[in-house]
Amino acid sequence: MALRCKYCGAPFEREVVDSVAPYITCSSCGTTQQRMDAKAYLEEMMVQVKSWISSAIPSGFNISAAENVDPIARNSIFVRDIRPRVNMELTNYKFGNISLLGNSLMALPFTRSSSYVPAHTPAEAFEFNARIKSVEPLAVDEDGRALLTEADSLTRSYALMINNMNLLAEDKDGRYVLMAKNFREAASALGNGRDNEAIILRFNALADICDGCQYLLEGKPGDAGSRLRRGNKALTDVRSKAAADPQLGIMMSAVDQEISLSDILMNVAGMMETASGTDGLETLNVIKKVMDSPLAQNKGWTHLLNNRNRYGEIFSNISSILTARAGKGTLPVSSGSGEYLMPFWEVDLKYSFTTGALWSKKSVEVKEDLLICADFVTDSVCLSNPASAITDIFRIRPESSILAGIKGRETSISRGQGIGRIQDSVAEDSPGGRKVIIPLSTKREAENLVSEYLRQRTATDNKLRLSRPEVQRVIYIPVNMSNGLHLPSDFGDLIPDRLKRVNKNTILYI
Ligand SMILES: [Zn+2]
Structure with a gap:
């Protein structure tokens, strides 16, 4: 297991792990920490994962040597001891995830949105994800592997979205860069499963809109405009997909809000581009006052x-x-x-x-x-x-x-x-x-x-x-x-x- 952020539990990228810098910054939640603290957190997390495994599987079974054990024996442990626990916990994370997706995942520059408190912390979701990974050697049949793949992608994307929710609640510098990265990573974590098509589309659209916000803040209305238009168009597709799928109905009003937000942002970008002397940031400030x-x-x-x-x-x-x-x-x-x-x-x-x-x-x-x-x-x-x-x-x-x-x-x-x-x-x-x-x-x-x-x-x-x-x-x-x-x-x-x-x-x- 690689080094992990002590604030949100996200694994650090390879370059960060391999570097020797004493301070490292998490690219998911944006928090800077001492490398030694991240190490200490990782060790603590591994202890947690081990104790979860030993509470789940029969004593005497050594999971690190699982590859050498007869697949039939492994499978029976998975089916009897692991699968029910994973299923139970996964249900809980699925509820948390779907409830989170019912909220607008975007906020205008300078505004904070903290009306929704996710059911889990990112660290909880990342830790569950680590447990899923640790029992992979036990899943020998297709059903078992499918369950773990689903659990892995869901908890990873959910954890990243909880980080984004927290970023929406604090107006910190560079939050749109962090959020865009989290959206893209969450979309790719969901893979290309057709079940998640609308959600993947939504995350990628929101990543574009985050890029657009960042460009606006940098005073580049032209670049902002093209990203925002692309994101906005994709969100309207998401909306029609969500409208046709009862399971995604919960996303509808959230996506509507995201569309309105991107409409505003496109208009601000358009104003900055065409009407000379228009201060886009000033306009965003007025909008912030409306919220406040x-x-x-x-x-x-x-x-x-x-x-x-x-x-x-x-x-x-x-x-x-x-x-x-x-x-x-x-x-x-x-x-x-x-x-x-x-x-x-x-x-x-x-x-x-x-x-x-x-x-x-x-x-x-x-x-x-x-x-x-x-x-x-x-x-x-x-x-x-x-x-x-x-x-x-x-x-x-x-x-x-x-x-x-x-x-x-x-x-x-x-x-x-x-x-x-x-x-x-x-x-x-x-x-x-x-x-x-x-x-x-x-x-x-x-x-x-x-x-x-x-x-x-x-x-x-x-x-x-x-x-x-x-x-x-x-x-x-x-x-x-x-x-x-x-x-x-x-x-x-x-x-x-x-x-x-x-x-x-x-x-x-x-
Ligand atoms: Zn972090």
């Missing part, structure tokens, strides 16, 4: 806001902004002028109410337009009182006037018409020189907010029959912020309270 920006706390919202998948959607919105900023796409922008484009969720609300009296009683169908501030998730007031994030069309509805003076001619009891004009003016447009504020909420969160709003607003009104509100999309409204916030006059008196609390210095824009 604290969300409001509210018990009823934790299931939505703690959901890791929410960032996939937010990244895809950021990606559209970056594409538009690079002049390669457009955004839905309403008419008007302003130095900032502020994001709002566009909501269609249909409802009916009963009007008229006695014989002229009838039901009136109405469609109203609502807007929701797209950053409401950062404001705890909005979460407990959704009306403050919304153009609150029912707020100014004088309760008495609905009933009084009803002549059966009403087409609306709310007053959202000005908002309708804003929505009608939305057209696909280039942001030009305008700063685009990043939408921080997801569609599902917007749906939740508007449902809660309607529940609170209409709880006491049995004349209203609401249909489910439809959250359409994010639209961008030009606003000025030089002397306080200036919104288009069509907002009228429907300006959400949230906007009065917006702080120009903390808004995140690209």
